[in-house]
Every structure is written in structure tokens, then in C-alpha cells.
Amino acid sequence: MRFISERRLDDGVIEREFSLGEIPGTLWTPESASASAPVPLILMAHNNGLPKAEPRLVARARLSAAYGYAVASIDAAGCGDRPRSAADEQARTDLRRAMRAGEPTDEIFESFVGPLVEKAAPEWRTTLDALLSLPETGGPVGYSGWTALGIRLAVTEPRIAAAGLFAGGFVPRAQREEARQVTVPLLFLLQWDDEGNPRQRALDLFDAFGSKEKTLHANLGGHTGTPWFEREDGDRFFGRHLK
């Protein structure tokens, strides 16, 4: 793990870009974090592999770091600004065409989000190894964001102790089936009128999770309308589980 740059932000947060082999990442930590006072780590990912530099993710990450967490995000294989396979590009082209034509998109989403999750999960686990070797981070670990990747990691990665999932995005068949195996505490966030995320499908997914402690927060409005207080609720949710 190699740190490339470091910036001290005005909210008391240190933002560091890093690379880990081919993986580009960003780590936000409160400046108080140190070897003698390590802070819990939260892995934060956008639905459907959107870039880690996307302003809404950066804003969430900085605020949660200011609250007292180490927050990390990466562009995993096929995600964000990383190169895409010819098949991924084809699926995206097909998707745009289908949406313009008003045709069903489930199978096209499946053909590019499914492989995206499969390829991203191992890179997130590799990153987790590296991040936990830093003196200023301590376990257990939280996960926040992209639902499909969160399910995959919660099922395969025992160091994930709690997950906040945003039900905004297509969840591949494999992860819908894996949902029953998820047992960590969950905070599941839904926008009631999210055009791209049918409500009933999100409610069915919430119902399917195997976790004994799971909470659904639903708010009126579309995909990008999540109210500001939900981020604070997320901090408190992690505060209950990342001690």
C-alpha cells in the first residue's frame, strides 16, 4: 500500500490517496486517529461501481471521518474510472438503448452488475487487509453503500461487523439469493419514490436478510433525495456496532 498524496481538510480530516497494486483508493481519517487511539474503519462504495471521487460519496466520507471513523473507498476492477471489459461496455450500450426504447432492462443490468460485484469483492478484501495493517485503524469493520457489494462482502468477509446499505441500484440474482445468509446488523436505506429501484423489490430484499437486527429507513423522494439526517443516523448505527 503506497500513499500518493495527503491533504489536511478544514473539518479536521486527513484525506490520503493511495494505490495498492492496480487499485486506486482514498482514505479519510480524523486527525486525532493514531496508533494509541485507533478509530473504527468503514468501507464506503457507491451503487453499481460509481467512482470513488463522486462528490456525494466524498461528502459522506468526509463527514463520517469528522465524526470519528476512518473511511475508505476504492475504484475496484471494472468500477469507477478503472478500465471496463468489452462485455461491460457492450452491456452499457445495450442498457442505454433499452432505456431509450422503454424496454425491460433487468437482464442487461444482470449482465454487467453481476460480473462487476464478482470482480470488485476480492479487491475490497485485499484493500481491507492493507487498511487494517495501518496503526491508526482498528476493527471491527463497517460497510456502507452499494447494496449488492455489501451483501457479497457481508457473506464472505467475517471482519465486516455491520452494514448500512442504500437500496439504490440493481441487485443481481446471486446477491438476492445470498441475502438470506447475511447475519450482521443492517441499516437499510430506501428512497420511497426511487425511479431506478422499485419499492416492492427493495422491501422484499429487506425481508429476505437473515440478520436478527435489521432496520429499514425509508424517506419520501427520489434517488438522490436522501435527507441529511440519514447520514448522521448511519454514524450512530455504526457507533452501536463498531466498538
Added chain:
Amino acid sequence: MRFISERRLDDGVIEREFSLGEIPGTLWTPESASASAPVPLILMAHNNGLPKAEPRLVARARLSAAYGYAVASIDAAGCGDRPRSAADEQARTDLRRAMRAGEPTDEIFESFVGPLVEKAAPEWRTTLDALLSLPETGGPVGYSGWTALGIRLAVTEPRIAAAGLFAGGFVPRAQREEARQVTVPLLFLLQWDDEGNPRQRALDLFDAFGSKEKTLHANLGGHTGTPWFEREDGDRFFGRHLK
């Protein structure tokens, strides 16, 4: 309004029993509340008119008072320990019989919860007048608990500025129709596996509210399994609206 008793509790809360004509009530206030530092008022009621002395309501009320609110509850006409009409008693007898026999209960609930809400609402408004005349309380006012009464009050009482509703109980036809007229910010609390409160009906009710700001919190478990952190979330919800 006549205060009958006063107790100083060990959490810094003053508990006062009062009567207002025929209406018996309890008021919990933080001991810091005074004419020069009034605190916002929350009206708190149990679903289906259960007694104000019920331990779960008292515990909630005390904790919210310790947090900084004045909290009041009453046994309104036909509710709690107050006398019931012969028709109410008959409906309850019919209800028990129908539940034992596994028969439908909707019409029986309608016949006693419907009138209960109609009779209770004016007494809560009378109580509100009296409570707001106290020097240590200040508006705007919050409402917490019984969904059907909350809908009625939110629609008829302009001083109610925000409502936390617990979807645990039968909501009469009249209030299901009035839900569209509710416009105050709402926090709607649902137990995912509440035997007495069909999930789909609760979700439909949440969908129906006219409020622009409405949040659903759903947790796994049965009717009495609401996790402790939801009470704190309720305090914060009121904190955003009762300034």
C-alpha cells in the same frame, strides 16, 4: 388544571399528576424547565387508548423528559382507566370472542376504536390548551404514539408541528381517509412482524400521508420489540421540528 401530586425522579425529571375537569393526566418535565427557559411539549398516547400509567409509556415519557421535553399523557374519554360505554364493552366482548374463534375482527375494531378516537381528540385538545398556559412549556408541539389519534389531531389541531406515529394498532376507516390531509413532518415506526398490525396495511398508510417530509423506521420483531434506539431517534426527530 389542578396539580394533584408531584414527584422528583432520580433522572432529573419532575412527574406531576393533574386533573382537568374529568380528565386525569400526567406531566413529566425536566427540572431545568422554567418560565425563562420553557421546553417544547410532546403529547404522548398509547395505541387504542391504553392507560397512561402503562409502564412502557411511562418509561418513554420519562426518558424524553430527561432529554429535554415536557411530555404529557391523559386518559381521555373511553380510554385507559376511564369508564367505557355499554357499546364499548360489548365491542370488546365481541372482539375477544371473534379472536378466540379466529374470525375477522376489522368491523369489531372499527366499532370501538372509531368512537374512541372521536371522543378522545377533543379532550386532548382541551388538555393542550391547559398545558400551553404553563410557564415552563413552549410551542410548537409534538405528538407521539397512537396512530389513529395522531392523524385526527394532526388534521384538526394546527399547533401540532410534528408527529411520531407507532403503527401498532387498528386505524379506523375515518383516519385512513384523513391520512392524506396530514401535512406535518412524520416519523412512522413499524415492527416488521407485528401480529396485530398487518405490514402491508401499515406501508399503505405510510404511503397515503400527505406530508412532504415523512420517514419510515421498520425493525425486525413483534409488537413490543421496538429497539431502544428508536426512542432516541424520536427525540432527535422532534429536535429537528420543535425549535
